[in-house]
Amino acid sequence: MEIITRAQWGARPWNGTPNTVPLSRRTEFFVHHDGESPITRTGYAIMRAIEATHIGQGWAGVGYNFVIDQAGNVYEGRGWGFQGAHCPDHNTTGIGVQIAVGGGQTPSAAALAACRALYEEACQKTGRSLAKKGHRDGVATECPGKQLYAWVQAGMPAGDYKPSPGPGGTPGPGSDGTARYQVTIGGLTYGYGAQGAHVTKVGEALVRKGFGRHYTSGPGPVWTDVDTANYSDYQRSLGYTGDAADGVPGEDSLRKLLGTAPTPSGLPPYPGREAFGPGKSNTHIQRLGEQLVRRGFGRHYSVGPSPQWGESDRRNVADFQRSRSELAGDADGYPGPLTWKLLFS
Structure with missing residues (x-):
C-alpha cells in the first residue's frame, strides 16, 4: 500500500536513532487516537505537529509507527523497522498506529479502511495474524476513545474493504x-x-x-x-x-x-568464536542480532540485523557486555561462551 515517507512529509533528522526491531518480533497491532482535543490540522501539518510534541518530550521523533489522517493517508513515523514509543512494554511487539482524531471526533470511513489495510499489510509482512488492540489494552488510559475502541473490539470492520490473501x-x-x-x-x-x-x-x-x-x-x-x-x-x-x-x-x-511462554527447548548451542567477526556471514550472526534487539541492545543497527557481521553487531555486543559485571572487563564486542549464555538466558 502507499505510505507517505518521512522524507515526503518533511521529518527532521532523528534525535538519536531508535532501536531496530525485526518483523519476527511483532505480534500486536495497537490503535491510538490523539487525545481530548479535536484535530484541526490537515495533511503534512499533522505529522509535523506530532513530531514537535514528541521531540519536545525527549523522544527520537514521532513515536507511532504510522499515522492515518481523515482522508485515509498513511504517514510513516517509526515505520516497519524501528521500535515505537507508543505503549510501555509493547513497543517492540506492537505496531502503533494513530488515527488522527481527538476530542470525540468520529473517524472517517476512509481512515478506518486505511487502518484495516495497514493491518493486513502488517500481517503479511510478519507472517502472522497480529492481535488487534487499542492503546488501553496495554496501559491504563482512555485511548483510543470510545468510538475507536469499540471498532477495534468489533474486529476492525471497514465497510466494503476486502482483506488481501493470507501472509x-x-x-x-x-x-x-x-x-x-x-x-x-x-x-x-x-x-x-x-x-x-x-x-x-x-x-x-x-x-x-x-x-x-x-x-x-x-x-x-x-x-x-x-x-x-x-x-x-x-x-x-x-x-x-x-x-x-x-x-x-x-x-x-x-x-x-x-501455561508458559512457547520457546524451543534449551539454550541455542554456542557456535564457537570463529562464527563471528569481519567477513563472516551465517545464521548465528542473525540470531545474535535479533536477540540483542529483544534485550534492548540494538541501538547501533540502522538496518538489520542480518547474517552478515558488521561493526554495528560488534558495538551492540560490547554494549551488552558492559551491562553485565561478569563481562565488563572483557567488553570487546565478540561473543564468547559466557556472553552467549547470558544473552540467551
Missing part, C-alpha cells in the same frame, strides 16, 4: 473459512502444515481443556484444518471474535493454553 502470498481462509497460513512464535511454527512435537503438545492441551471435538484421531505432529477448528473454539472461549478467532495461535492465547 506470505499464500491463500488466506479457505472456502470453508479455515485459516491456512502459519505463524512463528518463540522460534516455533504453528498453523496449517506446521510439524513437530510442539504441534502435538498444543493438540493435547486443547483436548485437556475440552476443545478437541473436531479430532477423529490424534492429535498428531502435523497441524491440519482440524487443529485450526479446535483452536478457533478455544479462542472463542477466551472472548476472541472475528479474525481474532481464526484458529491460528497468537502469543497471548498460546501462553494461556500451555
Whole structure:
C-alpha cells in the first residue's frame, strides 16, 4: 500500500536513532487516537505537529509507527523497522498506529479502511495474524476513545474493504473459512502444515481443556484444518471474535493454553568464536542480532540485523557486555561462551 515517507512529509533528522526491531518480533497491532482535543490540522501539518510534541518530550521523533489522517493517508513515523514509543512494554511487539482524531471526533470511513489495510499489510509482512488492540489494552488510559475502541473490539470492520490473501502470498481462509497460513512464535511454527512435537503438545492441551471435538484421531505432529477448528473454539472461549478467532495461535492465547511462554527447548548451542567477526556471514550472526534487539541492545543497527557481521553487531555486543559485571572487563564486542549464555538466558 502507499505510505507517505518521512522524507515526503518533511521529518527532521532523528534525535538519536531508535532501536531496530525485526518483523519476527511483532505480534500486536495497537490503535491510538490523539487525545481530548479535536484535530484541526490537515495533511503534512499533522505529522509535523506530532513530531514537535514528541521531540519536545525527549523522544527520537514521532513515536507511532504510522499515522492515518481523515482522508485515509498513511504517514510513516517509526515505520516497519524501528521500535515505537507508543505503549510501555509493547513497543517492540506492537505496531502503533494513530488515527488522527481527538476530542470525540468520529473517524472517517476512509481512515478506518486505511487502518484495516495497514493491518493486513502488517500481517503479511510478519507472517502472522497480529492481535488487534487499542492503546488501553496495554496501559491504563482512555485511548483510543470510545468510538475507536469499540471498532477495534468489533474486529476492525471497514465497510466494503476486502482483506488481501493470507501472509506470505499464500491463500488466506479457505472456502470453508479455515485459516491456512502459519505463524512463528518463540522460534516455533504453528498453523496449517506446521510439524513437530510442539504441534502435538498444543493438540493435547486443547483436548485437556475440552476443545478437541473436531479430532477423529490424534492429535498428531502435523497441524491440519482440524487443529485450526479446535483452536478457533478455544479462542472463542477466551472472548476472541472475528479474525481474532481464526484458529491460528497468537502469543497471548498460546501462553494461556500451555501455561508458559512457547520457546524451543534449551539454550541455542554456542557456535564457537570463529562464527563471528569481519567477513563472516551465517545464521548465528542473525540470531545474535535479533536477540540483542529483544534485550534492548540494538541501538547501533540502522538496518538489520542480518547474517552478515558488521561493526554495528560488534558495538551492540560490547554494549551488552558492559551491562553485565561478569563481562565488563572483557567488553570487546565478540561473543564468547559466557556472553552467549547470558544473552540467551
